[in-house]
Amino acid sequence: MAQFLDPNQMMFTSFEPKLRNRFTLEMDGIPTFLVKKCGRPKATTGTVTMNHMNVDWKTAGKTKWEPVDVEIYDSIAPSGMQIIMEQMRLHHESVTGRDNYADVYKKDATFSVIGPPGDIIEQWTLKGAWITNFDGGEFDFSTEDEAATISFTMEYDYSVMDF
Numbered sequence: 001m002a003q004f005l006d007p008n009q010m011m012f013t014s015f016e017p018k019l020r021n022r023f024t025l026e027m028d029g030i031p032t033f034l035v036k037k038c039g040r041p042k043a044t045t046g047t048v049t050m051n052h053m054n055v056d057w058k059t060a061g062k063t064k065w066e067p068v069d070v071e072i073y074d075s076i077a078p079s080g081m082q083i084i085m086e087q088m089r090l091h092h093e094s095v096t097g098r099d100n101y102a103d104v105y106k107k108d109a110t111f112s113v114i115g116p117p118g119d120i121i122e123q124w125t126l127k128g129a130w131i132t133n134f135d136g137g138e139f140d141f142s143t144e145d146e147a148a149t150i151s152f153t154m155e156y157d158y159s160v161m162d163f
Contacts, residue, residue, distance in 0.1 A: 018121070022114040025070065027129065027154075028107040029087055034080055036149055037071040038111060041124050041159035067132065067153045068111075074137065074148040084150055087131045105130045109154065128157035 025035045046061030074080035091105035092098075109129040113122035134152035 016116065018113050022116075024112045024114065025109065026112070027109040030072065030083055031078060034072040034075060034078075034083075035070065036073055037069075039068045039070070040111065041068060041126060041156075042066045043159070065156060065158050067155050068126070069151065069153055071149050071151045074150050080148075080150050081136060084131065084134050084152060088134065091130060102128075106157075109156065123162040125160045125162055126154070126156040127160065129154050130156075 023038065024032050025038045026032055043063050043065050045063045048059050048061040050057045050059070072080050072084075087105075088094075091100050093100075106128040107130065109126040111124040111126065112120045115121040131152050132155045134150060137149050137151065139148065140146075
């Protein structure tokens with residue numbers, strides 16, 4: 001039996017792509033306007049193989065949520081480096097060597113994708129997020145128009161796509 005193409009598949013259909021420069025990251029203590037770059041949540045699901053006679057059966061194993069890399073501007077006021085150090089001190093105080101409880105340093109972070117008129121068109125909640133490491137960047141006399149940035153890695157327990 002012959003199949004016919006749907007005219008809607010052949011004709012132009014308008015669409016609006018999500019742009020990489022329309023996003024926000026909201027994390028307790030870090031002002032949204034300082035965020036320069038942020039990765040979307042990503043996960044990897046393992047595979048469990050069960051042997052039966054001469055056949056392998058496979059099923060989904062544990063899902064691991066991968067760390068997210070973030071880059072922020074190091075502004076003078078508020079100081080980006082001071083903000084990151086305050087976040088790091090929530091789980092480890094370098095002067096005393098004291099660590100803290102998870103309910104003190106784990107926070108929820110919200111990653112949102114913004115549409116052309118400024119509405120939120122996609123939103124992720126990263127549950128139990130905290131900063132695991134940071135890189136204060138470098139300064140260089142040979143650059144003249146480059147803003148200082150700080151990079152850090154954010155771990156989290158799991159992520160929920162709200163919409």
